[in-house]
Amino acid sequence: MVTSSGLTGRIAVDAMGGDLGPPEVVAAVALALSEFPELNPITLVGDEAVLKPLLAQHGLDGHSSLRLFHASEVITMEDKPLPSLKRKKDASMFRAIELVKSGEASAVVSCGNTGALMAGGTIKLRTLAGIDRPALAAIIPRENGHFILIDAGANPEAEAEHLAHNALLGSHYARVVLGIANPRVGLLTIGTEEGKGNALISATNVHLKSLGDLINYVGPTEGFQVFTDHCDVAVCDGFVGNLLLKSWESLAHFFSATLKSELKANPLRMGGAILSQGAFKALKKRMNPEVYGGAPLLGLRGNVLKAHGSSSRHAIKNAIRAANKIIKADMLHLIEADAAVANTIIRPQQIATTPPLESPAT
């Protein structure tokens, strides 16, 4: 099916990754096919012998919008990314990425090994014209909504230009998945009064201020502002972003576990907890990152979405939905256009070497 923008929601799903394995991925695909009929086709990539019985269970045998693509190998969480690219050429994750490269799919969704997905995506798809490095974008709940943390771990040795590109990438993603027309961009930094942050931050701050209407830059964002309604896109390098993201998950888990153990400490508290259990459920739902399901690896010549390893079928389905939104918005072309303008400002001397994407298929 061709959508109004001329872009079809053709998504390749790596069926073999994730802590819950193929049964959960197939269940997610079944949900996606029933909720989003415009997805056509979803290509499920993985071991036929494993997947065929699961498809039968869900009544998906011969479904007109579903295609099965056999891949004999599986990337495990223990596989090292670069060696696995050479040693497991027929891995479902890499075959799914190749479907995007060949144009047979417009996006790949995987809840497998993050490092392998980043390496495979980057090496097989390459970056968009004008973008040097990909960045991982995570959606985080905060006061009055959500914000996008970019880069959540793809590029731990970022330069100022990369962070400026992250601001563009994050802004486009915020428009598509958060529906914010003019997302506020903040630069994560620290609160020392004399020359905030470090040399990387100072240089990035200059770039971001120079970008004019390309982004809605609200300036430096300090740690204490992160979970307030201060910015919609929080820009940082992949080292800082990954430590922040993972430590937040660790803190949320510690907080919940401590609360739970205190509530179980005596019968009175337990009784109270039962009465107010709706509040705890609502809190859990509010803090749940599964609403948006996937973290895209942005800046590549193709759409790559990473769902959390522990994703439920609902989280994977939501990642498929996010992939579909990105495709329909033609986000890659919009990013490339903005990057071309941005680069004339932040690096006027440099001549682009990567060819731009072709026009969208019609």
Place this chain on the structure above:
Amino acid sequence: MVTSSGLTGRIAVDAMGGDLGPPEVVAAVALALSEFPELNPITLVGDEAVLKPLLAQHGLDGHSSLRLFHASEVITMEDKPLPSLKRKKDASMFRAIELVKSGEASAVVSCGNTGALMAGGTIKLRTLAGIDRPALAAIIPRENGHFILIDAGANPEAEAEHLAHNALLGSHYARVVLGIANPRVGLLTIGTEEGKGNALISATNVHLKSLGDLINYVGPTEGFQVFTDHCDVAVCDGFVGNLLLKSWESLAHFFSATLKSELKANPLRMGGAILSQGAFKALKKRMNPEVYGGAPLLGLRGNVLKAHGSSSRHAIKNAIRAANKIIKADMLHLIEADAAVANTIIRPQQIATTPPLESPAT
């Protein structure tokens, strides 16, 4: 009073800083004097006209263990650190630091402007022999106890040697205030499989592995391990550490506010919350950073402790107690001795230029 180790608990307290102002600081000093009689003297530094009535209120007039040191100026939260060093020479914070420099006090405690305290401490006291940069150490609650985050914001452009020194500084502080004989040191990094982290982390990892028995190095610590019982000293640079610390405070606040609003959403939940209020109080207490009160700026030729701007009298009192423990443990000399050994390993070519501290006063 001279303690068993020959070191006296002489502490200078900046009376004018903190969100709650001099009344809270004087109340803290009153608590400290009654709970820790070995403190002698505490020197309260600030505006006599403000402080004398407060001392009278607390019955501290002419207290034999209390000294008043007049300083006519106050560093505000808006003051810029370096300019204020020149423009406000008679500021209570700077006079208190000078008492440490002159040997009249062994430690300074302030809940004023962090940047000014770091700049004043660093410029007036200088670093210990063998240590190039100071580091701020924060004590954070986690599963089964607490850990020390170092550097929480003093040195945002750290090199690998600085991070190796942070491991020594944090280990000594963990021994003194957490009472852990052989604290586990982790290096904060990210979980990409190919060459974890970035160039700074790789170089630091080599240094930390080379330090042998000087530290108990448990290797890289990823974000998801931070609030688990994985390490007692988490080493990072001041940019990363400050962003982490402040973002954790922001997340904890968001989490609490969301829980509170959900519990107030209907009468049933509210009733339950009243029954289980003991659990919420216990959670709040567990997450409360005031137990340890102060974050020391380690690596200087004198003890400087920063209490949180919003510190209550109990938090300030606890910071005074921590300062006293550091003094009694003779931590500065222990750090200098370890740094001398460490530097023969991590930079054998370099000759020390800073003279060592004199022997402890007896």
